[in-house]
Each structure stands twice: as structure tokens, then as C-alpha cells.
Amino acid sequence: MRIQRGQFAAPITALMVAGIGCVARPEAGHTAAASASQEISRPDSMRPEETEVWEPEPEVVTSEADGVPPSDAVVLFDGTDLSGWVHEDGSEPRWHVGNGVMTVSPGTGSIRTRQGFGDVQLHIEWRTPAEIVGDGQDRGNSGIYFMERYEVQVLDSYDNRTYSNGQAGSIYKQHIPLVNASRAPGVWQSYDVVFIAPRFAADETLASPAYMTVFHNGVLIQNHVELQGPTLYIGVPQYEAHGDRAPLLLQDHGNPVSFRNIWIRELSATAR
Secondary structure, three states: OOOOOOOHHHHHHHHHHHHHOOOOOOOOOOOHHHHHOOOOOOOOOOOHHHOOOOOOOOOOOOOOOOOOOOOOOOEOOOOOOOOOOEEEEOOOOOEEEEHHHHHHHOOOEEEEOOOOOEEEEEEEEOOOOOOOOHHHHHHHOOEEEEOEEEEEEOOOOOOOOOOOOOOOOOOOOEEEOOOOOOOOOOOOOOEEEEEOOOOOOEEEEEEEOOEEEEEEEEEEEEEEEEEEOOOOOOOOOOOOOOOEEEEEEEOOOOOOOOEEEEEEEEEOOOOO
């Protein structure tokens, strides 16, 4: 059925006025009857104060400039050392640190944070090697794993075709990015991610799945997508109950991918 422009304008306006108790200012030419109808639909017994909420008062957080972590952020890497990280087996990490950058030392293993996290906002900057070596999944591959389980793919996806749910910005093997916002090899890129951890009931069944929102170089590429479970290379993911906090892990996939300016904000009252 074709709907003419404005066909539903009057009913929608009436519903809005009746629902929230607001009266639109009459435009020139409106009849007195229309104004009277609006006045009748307004709940005269309500006061503006009845819809004001004063508590809780949001905490003051400062964010002074681009690239500077917010005042409530946990800085995971400030460019000087890997004191906030360990090897995936708990030993000291063996990645290279220099000139404010940490770089994967291929073959030494992945690293994870000493601290565990649940719901978070993460900012991380990464760079694939300027020299192109390999193609597809063998070109600038790494990954960012929330709670050591849920991966956002890091890959050189600039003029480098691979399976879509495995390219840069994918929730690996689960969600294809909305667009490919990749920059050229050797150029710094950024992810800003909101991760909402899954919840499990007392009997260890899934109460609520994990969700992710991802911006790649400032471009929205994952919009509050629901995860089917932890990241798997082979097979269909299924949730298994785990704790409400776990480390962030950066993957050694055999390529010298670099990272810098990594900070994270814990989200204590997140809407799901």
C-alpha cells in the first residue's frame, strides 16, 4: 500500500501529546478547536518536577584531548614497558618494546593483561607491517580477545581479500564488519570497542549473551552485535559459563603487528 506523505502525521502527533503530556505550540492557521483538543489531552495535574530525576548524579570524567586517556581509564600500555601484561602462560612477556610501541615477537606467544575485566570500553591503536608479506590471513594478522575468548580481528585488509567474517574489524567467524575502513600497511589504525560481557545464571545456563560495538578509525563497523559464543577457528560457537572478569589478550599469530596507546574503561552500569 502506498502511503502519502503526511498521512499519519495527525494520529502520531495526537498519540505523542497524549503519551507524554506535552503541548505543541500551535502554528499559524491552526484552528481554535485543535488547540482546545491539545489542551484537553494535557495532564494538568502533573508538574515538571515529577519527571525530573536527580539521583544518581553521573561521575565527572575529563577527556582533555585526542589520544589522551579519560581520567577514569586504566592505561594498559603507555609506551614504556609491559608491566601490566604477562605471557599467556603467566610468565614474563617476550614482545619487543621500543619508541613507545609494543610489537609482536613472532613465535613467542600471546600476551594478556594481569588484570581481569568485564564490561568495558577499549581504545587500542595498531599497525600492520609496512612491508607486505603474504596474503589473506597470513598478512598482518593478530587479534584482540576480550575475556580471553571473544575476538575482534586485526588484519591487513587493505587491498587484501579474505573471507569476510575474518577480515579486519570482524568479530572473528561471527560478524562481518559493516564496511572496510582499513588504512594502508604501515599506517596506524585504531579500534574503539564497547564490550558487554555475557551473564550466566546460577545453574550456569546463559542468561544474556555478549555484545560488541566497534569503531574502526572512527567509523562504526559493528553495531551492538550479539555474539553466539567464544571465538572458534573450526566449528559453531557455544557459550560455557565463566567468571564475570577475565584478562584482555593480544594474539601472536606469527606477524610483527605493533600496538600503542591502549587504555580501557570499566563500565559499571551498562545498558544491555
